[in-house]
Amino acid sequence: MEKALKRYAPIFVLPTFAAFVIGFIWPFVQGLYLSFCKFTTVDNASWVGISNYIAAIKDASFTSSFKFTVFFAVVSILSINIIAFMLATLLTQKLKGTNVFRTVFFMPNLIGGIVLGYIWQILINCLLSIIGQPILALNSTAGYWGLIILMCWQQIGYMMIIYIAGLQNVSDDLIEAAAIDGAGGWDVLWRIKIPMVMSSITICVFLTLTNSFKLFDQNLALTGGEPSHSTEMIALNIYQTFYARSGMQWKGYGQAKAVIFCVIVILISLIQLNATRSKEVQQ
Amino acid sequence: MKNKKRWLALGMAAVMTAGIMTGCGSSSGGSSDSDGGEGSVYYLNFKPEQDPQWQDLAKAYTEETGVEVTVVTAASGEYETTLMSEMGKSGAPTLFQVNGPVGLANWKDYCYDLSDSDVYKELTSEGHALKDGDAAAGIAYVVESYGIIVNTELLGEAGYKTEDIQSFEDLKKVSEDISSRSDELGFTAFTSAGMDGSSDWRFKTHLANLPIHFEYVDGGSAEAIEGTYLDNYREIWDLYINNSTCEPSELAAKTGDDSRNEFLNKEAVFFQNGSWEYSNLTEDGTFTDDNLAMIPIYFGAGEEAEQGLCTGTENFWCVNKEADEADIQATLDFMNWCVTSELGTKTMGEDMGFVIPFKKAIESSNLFVKQDAEMTADGKVPVAWDFSTIPSEEWKNGVGSALTAYAADQTDDNWKAVESAFVDGWAEEYALAHQE
Numbered sequence: 001m002e003k004a005l006k007r008y009a010p011i012f013v014l015p016t017f018a019a020f021v022i023g024f025i026w027p028f029v030q031g032l033y034l035s036f037c038k039f040t041t042v043d044n045a046s047w048v049g050i051s052n053y054i055a056a057i058k059d060a061s062f063t064s065s066f067k068f069t070v071f072f073a074v075v076s077i078l079s080i081n082i083i084a085f086m087l088a089t090l091l092t093q094k095l096k097g098t099n100v101f102r103t104v105f106f107m108p109n110l111i112g113g114i115v116l117g118y119i120w121q122i123l124i125n126c127l128l129s130i131i132g133q134p135i136l137a138l139n140s141t142a143g144y145w146g147l148i149i150l151m152c153w154q155q156i157g158y159m160m161i162i163y164i165a166g167l168q169n170v171s172d173d174l175i176e177a178a179a180i181d182g183a184g185g186w187d188v189l190w191r192i193k194i195p196m197v198m199s200s201i202t203i204c205v206f207l208t209l210t211n212s213f214k215l216f217d218q219n220l221a222l223t224g225g226e227p228s229h230s231t232e233m234i235a236l237n238i239y240q241t242f243y244a245r246s247g248m249q250w251k252g253y254g255q256a257k258a259v260i261f262c263v264i265v266i267l268i269s270l271i272q273l274n275a276t277r278s279k280e281v282q283q
Numbered sequence: 284m285k286n287k288k289r290w291l292a293l294g295m296a297a298v299m300t301a302g303i304m305t306g307c308g309s310s311s312g313g314s315s316d317s318d319g320g321e322g323s324v325y326y327l328n329f330k331p332e333q334d335p336q337w338q339d340l341a342k343a344y345t346e347e348t349g350v351e352v353t354v355v356t357a358a359s360g361e362y363e364t365t366l367m368s369e370m371g372k373s374g375a376p377t378l379f380q381v382n383g384p385v386g387l388a389n390w391k392d393y394c395y396d397l398s399d400s401d402v403y404k405e406l407t408s409e410g411h412a413l414k415d416g417d418a419a420a421g422i423a424y425v426v427e428s429y430g431i432i433v434n435t436e437l438l439g440e441a442g443y444k445t446e447d448i449q450s451f452e453d454l455k456k457v458s459e460d461i462s463s464r465s466d467e468l469g470f471t472a473f474t475s476a477g478m479d480g481s482s483d484w485r486f487k488t489h490l491a492n493l494p495i496h497f498e499y500v501d502g503g504s505a506e507a508i509e510g511t512y513l514d515n516y517r518e519i520w521d522l523y524i525n526n527s528t529c530e531p532s533e534l535a536a537k538t539g540d541d542s543r544n545e546f547l548n549k550e551a552v553f554f555q556n557g558s559w560e561y562s563n564l565t566e567d568g569t570f571t572d573d574n575l576a577m578i579p580i581y582f583g584a585g586e587e588a589e590q591g592l593c594t595g596t597e598n599f600w601c602v603n604k605e606a607d608e609a610d611i612q613a614t615l616d617f618m619n620w621c622v623t624s625e626l627g628t629k630t631m632g633e634d635m636g637f638v639i640p641f642k643k644a645i646e647s648s649n650l651f652v653k654q655d656a657e658m659t660a661d662g663k664v665p666v667a668w669d670f671s672t673i674p675s676e677e678w679k680n681g682v683g684s685a686l687t688a689y690a691a692d693q694t695d696d697n698w699k700a701v702e703s704a705f706v707d708g709w710a711e712e713y714a715l716a717h718q719e
Contacts, residue, residue, distance in 0.1 A: 043370075135533070136535070244677040245674075245675040245676065245677055245712070
């Protein structure tokens with residue numbers, strides 16, 4: 001039976017594989033090609049060589065948006081994961097109503113980014129005008145923290161579910177044995193629970209890392225990069241490169257930026273995966 | 284036997300794959316690949332305000348001639364992105380629009396030369412064509428005006444008539460008087476000059492047209508804007524934001540709808556906007572031709588007594604050169620029918636409220652358009668839409684940001700930032716737009 005399955009494997013894989021090639025590999029290759037061209041649509045590209053990459057690297061707005069993205073990513077990865085883990089620990093205790101709380105914390109994740117962005121824009125602007133501060137479009141500090149709060153609010157619930165699943169897999173025997181050996185709550189957390197949920201941490205950090213770098217809708221809706229591009233993240237910067245000026249060359253620059261961006265995100269996440277995976281333990 | 288099974292499995296897999304692909308394919312809206320020979324039209328419309336009228340007109344044309352016409356309207360502010368993705372598909376739009384020479388830079392490779400077409404010959408003046416070298420890349424299909432829309436009823440309650448406003452000085456006097464008495468009157472001078480994306484174009488583009496225009500009148504060129512009239516720009520901006528329905532610091536979040544609703548709720552007398560707002564203001568009966576008027580945006584520059592409304596166009600029809608021969612012909616026929624047939628001209632003139640620059644155009648029912656014609660007949664000179672020479676969207680965004688920051692904190696330093704965005708920003712963007 002297994003042999004037969006193996007023999008037919010390519011056929012079973014074919015539909016998905018074809019879809020993957022059409023929907024991912026081919027556009028990716030085409031995108032790579034277009035980054036060396038100037039174009040208006042994908043059909044009228046003309047080759048210009050590496051000049052797009054030179055222009056992209058020289059562009060000061062690209063580097064400043066990259067810096068902003070990194071600052072954003074570091075703080076949001078830390079805060080999302082720490083808070084999500086704390087909530088998960090809390091909600092795996094034997095408390096009343098944990099299911100209700102899990103649902104409530106998970107819910108923001110079901111709302112789309114654009115909608116969330118506009119809702120939070122109204123909330124934050126309202127708060128800022130009550131306390132007499134300049135509103136979001138004029139206030140880059142508020143824009144930065146607004147983005148962090150928004151992302152935390154949206155993502156904590158999702159990460160919490162993954163951590164809960166991880167924590168529930170930590171066997172009670174281990175914790176009991178540790179307690180008998182005299183370990184306190186803190187020791188149990190650091191020496192038993194965290195090493196045991198390391199695989200969940202890998203996943204969650206990976207997800208928050210890539211989400212933070214790729215963030216677009218929330219950025220567009222909440223601040224739109226205002227005031228004068230100072231809260232513009234890298235994905236929005238690429239979008240602006242495409243549409244803020246007319247001319248075929250700008251599409252090429254934007255495409256080159258997108259390729260650079262893609263490579264950077266892949267590199268950073270590979271490094272992260274390696275780093276956290278090496279700490280995982282086998283049960 | 285084994286082979287049979289294998290082929291069967293392969294066949295099934297192929298069917299499944301095909302299913303996936305058709306699932307993706309059938310949703311694309313193109314129509315030009317339908318029954319050949321006849322040709323068909325796919326119009327990507329820019330103006331959401333007129334979408335229902337275009338749909339009806341398309342249906343009527345199909346009934347009359349049997350030629351299929353699909354009209355798709357891009358969401359407000361999303362035209363360029365929509366056009367870019369639609370043009371990359373098979374069944375691309377056969378009829379689309381660009382906003383002038385700057386927009387044409389993106390699309391000139393796709394523009395069919397219209398100079399030999401029938402519809403081109405219907406234009407009242409060659410000046411309404413958008414030229415790319417010798418070729419007519421686009422033709423204007425609507426001419427619009429903007430200025431300051433006045434609620435004449437409220438203006439009367441405050442003790443003034445529209446005739447009292449003949450210059451910037453008058454406008455300043457009247458609006459400052461109204462706003463100082465706003466508690467007693469129950470309304471103020473200007474609706475909020477919102478700087479949200481849905482409204483900021485009224486100031487970073489339309490109001491910015493005036494300093495640009497008067498500089499061109501003085502012989503300035505698009506290569507280097509000097510900002511000669513920026514002090515006037517500041518004065519009128521101060522007037523707008525300090526005599527308005529809200530605190531200047533709140534403008535950053537005010538939308539176009541906010542501003543219109545304030546005008547509809549009779550909270551303010553003046554509303555800077557264009558002839559396209561006519562149907563929005565009159566459709567529910569709040570306003571009629573008796574209590575509306577449009578006056579020029581007086582700017583304290585040039586001959587103010589002879590200044591008319593800002594009249595021009597940023598709507599040019601272009602035909603997709605890459606489309607099938609038959610589709611191009613069908614599109615040209617459709618355009619010609621729109622501007623020559625009885626139903627076409629009536630729909631465009633009355634239902635859409637357009638002034639169309641074609642010989643067979645009927646008189647528009649739009650009050651603002653009529654006022655523009657009257658002013659021109661009285662010898663007033665319309666202000667041209669010179670904002671079409673603005674080098675990029677990026678320039679507008681820079682000026683918009685600076686104006687917003689200045690509104691919240693009206694210091695000289697913040698105005699310097701506006702000047703810098705205006706003058707230095709122009710030089711920068713001009714250089715970027717013209718590099719090779």
